[in-house]
Amino acid sequence: MIYESSWQAILIFFVFVGFTLGLSFWLGRKAKSSEGYFAAHGQIPWFVNGIAFAGDYLSAASFLGICGMIAFYGYDGFLYSIGYLAGWIVALFVVAEPMKRLGRFTFADALDAQFNSKGIKLAAGISTLVVSIFYLIPQMVGAGALVTPLLGFDQRIGVVMVGTIVILIVVTAGMVSTTWVQFLKGTLLVVFSAILTWMILDRGFEVKTGGSDGHVFQSIDVTEVDLSDGNSSVGTLASVEVLGAEDGWKSAKEPFVRLKHSDSGKISVWHVEKPAGGGTDWRLTEAQTMTLTSAGKVLVNGEPKGTKKGENQLHPVGFVKSLPDGVTSTGRLSPVSFLSTLQQSEVVLWRNEKIKHSDGETTVYFSKVTTGGQILRPGEHPTFKGIRSEKLTDKVNFLSLMLALFCGTASLPHILIRYYTVKDASSARKSTIVGIASIGFFYVLTLYLGLGAMTSGELDVSDENMSAPLLAKGMNTWLFAAISAIAFTTVLGTVSGLILASAGAVAHDLISSAFGWKLTDTEKVRVAKISSVFVGAIAIVLGILFQKMNPTFLVGWAFSVAASANLPSLVMILFWPRVTRQGIIAGIVVGMVSSMTWILLSGEAYSKVYGLDAAAAVVPFSQPGILTIPLGFVTLVVVSLLTASRGRQRLA
Amino acid sequence: MKPRSSGLGLILFTVYLLFYAGFVFINAFDPASMEKTPFAGLNLAVLYGFALIFGAVLLSAIYGVMCGDASGSGSERKGPKP
Numbered sequence: 001m002i003y004e005s006s007w008q009a010i011l012i013f014f015v016f017v018g019f020t021l022g023l024s025f026w027l028g029r030k031a032k033s034s035e036g037y038f039a040a041h042g043q044i045p046w047f048v049n050g051i052a053f054a055g056d057y058l059s060a061a062s063f064l065g066i067c068g069m070i071a072f073y074g075y076d077g078f079l080y081s082i083g084y085l086a087g088w089i090v091a092l093f094v095v096a097e098p099m100k101r102l103g104r105f106t107f108a109d110a111l112d113a114q115f116n117s118k119g120i121k122l123a124a125g126i127s128t129l130v131v132s133i134f135y136l137i138p139q140m141v142g143a144g145a146l147v148t149p150l151l152g153f154d155q156r157i158g159v160v161m162v163g164t165i166v167i168l169i170v171v172t173a174g175m176v177s178t179t180w181v182q183f184l185k186g187t188l189l190v191v192f193s194a195i196l197t198w199m200i201l202d203r204g205f206e207v208k209t210g211g212s213d214g215h216v217f218q219s220i221d222v223t224e225v226d227l228s229d230g231n232s233s234v235g236t237l238a239s240v241e242v243l244g245a246e247d248g249w250k251s252a253k254e255p256f257v258r259l260k261h262s263d264s265g266k267i268s269v270w271h272v273e274k275p276a277g278g279g280t281d282w283r284l285t286e287a288q289t290m291t292l293t294s295a296g297k298v299l300v301n302g303e304p305k306g307t308k309k310g311e312n313q314l315h316p317v318g319f320v321k322s323l324p325d326g327v328t329s330t331g332r333l334s335p336v337s338f339l340s341t342l343q344q345s346e347v348v349l350w351r352n353e354k355i356k357h358s359d360g361e362t363t364v365y366f367s368k369v370t371t372g373g374q375i376l377r378p379g380e381h382p383t384f385k386g387i388r389s390e391k392l393t394d395k396v397n398f399l400s401l402m403l404a405l406f407c408g409t410a411s412l413p414h415i416l417i418r419y420y421t422v423k424d425a426s427s428a429r430k431s432t433i434v435g436i437a438s439i440g441f442f443y444v445l446t447l448y449l450g451l452g453a454m455t456s457g458e459l460d461v462s463d464e465n466m467s468a469p470l471l472a473k474g475m476n477t478w479l480f481a482a483i484s485a486i487a488f489t490t491v492l493g494t495v496s497g498l499i500l501a502s503a504g505a506v507a508h509d510l511i512s513s514a515f516g517w518k519l520t521d522t523e524k525v526r527v528a529k530i531s532s533v534f535v536g537a538i539a540i541v542l543g544i545l546f547q548k549m550n551p552t553f554l555v556g557w558a559f560s561v562a563a564s565a566n567l568p569s570l571v572m573i574l575f576w577p578r579v580t581r582q583g584i585i586a587g588i589v590v591g592m593v594s595s596m597t598w599i600l601l602s603g604e605a606y607s608k609v610y611g612l613d614a615a616a617a618v619v620p621f622s623q624p625g626i627l628t629i630p631l632g633f634v635t636l637v638v639v640s641l642l643t644a645s646r647g648r649q650r651l652a
Numbered sequence: 653m654k655p656r657s658s659g660l661g662l663i664l665f666t667v668y669l670l671f672y673a674g675f676v677f678i679n680a681f682d683p684a685s686m687e688k689t690p691f692a693g694l695n696l697a698v699l700y701g702f703a704l705i706f707g708a709v710l711l712s713a714i715y716g717v718m719c720g721d722a723s724g725s726g727s728e729r730k731g732p733k734p
Contacts, residue, residue, distance in 0.1 A: 075697055079679075082701050085708050086672050092712050093665035097658070340693030376695055377687045378679050387683045395680045402676045406669075426719075433716045440709045444702065 009481035010151060016485040017165060020181050020492060024169045027177035034508070034524045040175040042420060046427035050434020052179045053418060055186030057084075057409075057435070058442055059494035063189065063487050064142045065555065066443075067471075068464035070450020071318065072349065074375035076384045077450055080556075081443035083402050087409025087559075088439065090567075092432040095410040098574045099419045100428035106501070107416040108509040111569050115581040118514045123588040125509030127565040128413040130592060132502040133538060134561050135412065136495060138554035140543020143491040145465040146484055156544050162488075163540035166495045170503065170532040174525075178500055179421055182493040188486045190438055193445045196483065199475050200452030201338055204330035205323055205345065211316035211457040212474055217348075217367060219285045220270075227257055227272070227282075234284065239263055247357035254353050256364060257284060266302045271366035285367050288314050288461060293360040314365070316470070318459035321346040321369055335448070342451060343372040349454070350461045365461040375454070383556075386621075397621035401556055404625030408559025411566035414497035417504060495539065499532050506531035546609075557599050560625045565592035568632035576637075583640030591632030598624035660718055664711045671707060675700050 044052070062084065069077030102110035108124030140159045147158025169177065209216045220235040227234065229244040234257075243258040255272035270284040291299040298305040300312040307313060323330060324344040333341060349370045355362045374380060379387045383401070386394025409415060419428045453459060453471035460466050469487065473480035507528035511517050519527065546554065568587045572579045599605060602622035603614035678685060678700075686697040 075701075078698075078701055082675070082704050085705055086668070089665060089668045089672075089708055089711070092715065093661035093668075097661075336692050336694065339698055340689075343689065343693055343695060373687060373695070376698055377683070378697055379683055387679050398680050399676060402672075406672060429719060430716060433712045436712045437709050440705045443705055447698075447701075 006477050006481065008477050009484060012478070012481040013151065013485045013488065016489050017492075020489050021165065021168060023181060023184075024177040025172050027180060034521050034528075040179055040421040042423050044176075044179050044421040046422050046431040047434055048183045049179065049418060049422050049427070049431035051186045051438055052182040052421075053186075053415070053431060053435030054190065054438040054442065055182030055184070055490060055493045056414060056418060056497045057439055057494075058186065058189055058490060059139055059142070059555075062442070062446070063193075063490065064145060064465045064468060065138065066446045067450045067453060067468035068466070069381060070447060071453035071459060071467035071471075072464045073381040074349075074370075074451075074454070075378050075447075076381035078447050079378060079384060079402070080405065081446050083405025084409065085436070085440050085443050086406050088432065088436045090407060091410040091415065092429065092436060094574070095416075095570060096419060096428045096432045097425040099416060099570075100422070100425045102573075106504045106508055107413055107566065107570070108505070108513075110416075111573055111584055112513075114573075115584075117581045117585075118516065119585045120581060120588075121509045122514035123585045124566075124569075125505040125514060127588050127592050128505035128509070129502050129535075130596070131411075131558060131562040131565065132413055132498045132505075133535070133542070135414070135555065135558040136498050136535075136539040137542045137546050138558070139491050139495045139498070140539050141547050141554065142465065143488065143495075144543060144547055145463065146469060146488050146491070148466070155547050159540055159543035159547070162491055162495060163536050163543070166492055166499060166539075167533055167536035169492065169496050170499045170536070171529045175417075175421055175500060178493070178496045179418075181489070182497065185486060185490045185493045186438065188482075189490050190442050190445075192479075192483055192486055193442060193449060196472055196475065196479065197445045197448040197452070199479075200448055200471075201335065202332050203452075203475075204333045204338075205320045205341060205455055206330070207321065207323055207328045208319035208457060211318060211459070213315055215315040217286045217315075219283055222282050222284055223280050224282060225280075232262075234259060243267065248355040249357065252353060252355055252364075254351075254364070254366060256287065256353075256355075256366075268302065269362075269364055271364075287364050287366040289362050289364050290314065290462060291360055291362040295360075314461055316458050317348070317350050317365075317367070317461055318454050319348055319457050320455050321348050338448065338451070339376065341372075342455075343376055345372045346370065347372065347375060347455060349375075350459070352461065363462070375451075393620045396626060397623050400560075400621065400623035400626035403629065404556065404560040404563050404623060407563035407567045407625065407629055411562040411570065412558075413501040413505065413562075413566075414494070417501050418497075499535050499539070500528075502535040503528035503531040506535075556623065560599065560623060560628070561592060561595045563625055564595035564628035564632050567591075567629060568636045572633070572636050572640075576640075578640055578644055579636065580640040580643045582643040583636045583638075586639040587632045587636030590635040591628055594631055595624045595628040598628060661715060664715055668708065668711055672704060675704060 066077045066080050099110050102113040108121050111124050112120040140162060143162035144155035144158035147153050147161060148155050220237060222235040227242055229242055231242040234240055234242060239262045240259040241262065243260055249256065257270045257272055259268050259270060269287045269289050271287045273283040273285060275281060289301055300314055303310060303312040305311065305313060322345060324341060330341055346369050348367050350365050351368055352363050352365045355364060378384055384398060386397050422428055422431055449468055453467040456471045456474045458470040458474040460470060469480060469484045472483040507524050511527055512519050512524055565588050568591055569584045598619055601618040603617035604622040606612040606617045607614040687695055689695045691699060
């Protein structure tokens with residue numbers, strides 16, 4: 001789709017960003033010491049810190065990725081909502097209070113509280129950097145996805161803008177301003193998402209034949225004979241020629257038919273629907289295509305991409321095909337009846353397949369009528385398809401992802417450092433409870449936002465990350481402007497938190513503690529600011545490289561690395577008195593290296609990062625957590641036992 | 653000495669862990685049961701999912717009320733000083 005920016009969106013966007021930067025500069029004056037820069041002097045009120053948790057945590061992945069996944073595949077995106085929230089239970093009941101009691105600036109402080117070891121600081125500092133950079137990628141991808149419809153810029157410009165603004169925020173301010181900015185964004189995101197949900201329920205469902213641009217997608221009843229090569233009419237379509245399958249069209253997984261229209265010379269692509277039980281009564285449904293030619297031109301439905309005469313753009317999609325009892329419109333629905341009505345309805349969803357041919361590559365977007373029962377059940381998205389598979393490894397992949405989501409939250413460095421911004425363990429606990437309530441409420445809304453987008457007629461078939469902003473755009477331009485600006489500034493908040501965590505790891509854990517450089521308070525803050533610029537630059541480059549991937553999927557990887565590297569040492573140092581310095585270092589290193597190696601050798605990385613065949617992947621499933629989290633624990637325990645006994649022998 | 657909140661925390665953590673594990677294992681090994689609609693026309697996947705979210709909020713609220721203002725200072729171990 002081609003997005004046109006509106007002045008309302010630009011106005012609200014710049015007001016938000018200007019306010020955020022102004023707040024950062026103003027509060028930055030108070031954060032000259034390292035205590036102020038890294039931990040806001042431990043003086044943030046617990047309620048504000050709790051909402052700031054939400055602002056920090058409800059990132060691009062939550063808002064854009066989950067809503068997009070629900071809008072295109074249904075319930076599966078909600079599995080992420082459930083997993084992300086469940087992770088907070090580990091944070092509250094296991095980690096929150098001890099973290100506050102043991103640490104000072106970074107989570108390495110807590111691990112190192114009883115050892116004062118350079119090795120622990122080094123391992124935990126590197127782990128913080130790795131996890132933060134993994135987590136930064138989806139945030140930057142989400143930022144780019146937001147800027148495109150908002151300001152009409154290329155996605156890459158959005159990534160560069162976010163990177164630059166965040167570097168400015170972190171360099172000028174620190175934890176005080178980051179916290180207050182996250183508090184404001186967290187509040188606004190939850191409130192505006194609730195407003196949007198209320199509007200979705202107020203609108204209810206309506207049967208339609210196409211998206212918001214008024215285009216009616218055609219379907220034609222045919223028989224198999226109609227589709228013989230060279231036929232000059234197909235069903236009710238006269239003056240068309242059925243083209244034979246050639247090149248990549250021959251090996252397409254889906255049954256496609258290409259028709260050449262003799263009056264215009266255009267070639268249209270149709271998807272063939274065959275009756276489930278066999279039979280000769282087939283149906284052709286109109287597909288959409290986007291072709292990238294060898295010469296670098298982009299064609300949409302056979303014509304150059306654009307908005308002028310003779311040019312085409314993809315039609316917006318996402319509509320209800322039928323409602324229960326044959327009604328065409330429901331009117332206002334309650335939160336329960338919204339879901340129960342959808343359960344009995346049929347919705348037109350869209351899937352895609354890439355076809356390589358001699359003149360380039362064509363992505364075919366084709367419709368698929370899907371029952372509400374299928375939409376509201378797990379296992380439709382490729383990531384979760386494994387739960388319906390007979391293969392054990394597919395089921396293990398699902399278990400592994402859900403385990404990583406459960407264990408990952410309490411291991412994320414930018415979440416852990418937020419425990420140092422409040423005054424004591426009680427405040428850490430209370431702020432986590434506020435965080436859970438606000439984040440939980442938001443995650444309930446994601447189901448409605450996603451399903452609302454699915455039936456809004458506004459979806460861009462080529463970009464699921466845009467579902468939530470486009471849903472808002474379909475409701476009201478001002479609402480779209482506000483939602484996009486809030487989402488954008490929420491990305492800013494999460495990215496600032498991550499960059500701050502990385503800067504703390506470099507200045508405090510690595511340079512000051514592990515390398516033993518004697519830095520004054522001012523020098524430590526200066527080193528942190530310089531580190532922020534470097535980490536920000538890395539985030540910009542990675543955000544551009546990974547721009548086509550779903551942010552939620554990428555976050556799943558970050559959670560796996562965080563949980564494998566950090567959780568074993570965090571938990572064991574709190575609950576196992578025999579843990580040793582060497583055990584902690586080994587646990588972190590083995591957890592981090594094994595999870596990263598597994599991810600880089602997985603089928604998902606093969607297909608989505610390297611562009612290779614997923615079947616050629618070295619490891620049997622993509623999500624490493626189920627093996628690498630226990631591996632981190634086992635390594636820590638074994639090394640601790642070995643080194644403790646050696647220590648005892650020496651003493652004897 | 654353990655802080656007084658940690659025992660309660662571990663009990664509530666175990667309760668939630670079992671509840672979450674039930675959801676994950678039903679999805680993995682009996683996905684068809686998630687499609688059943690036992691209440692108000694909503695399927696088990698939606699009901700269980702909402703229960704997990706509201707359950708997390710409920711347990712954290714119970715924990716907050718039970719702990720009051722206790723900060724568990726008995727186990728206070730200060731972090732390293734610069």
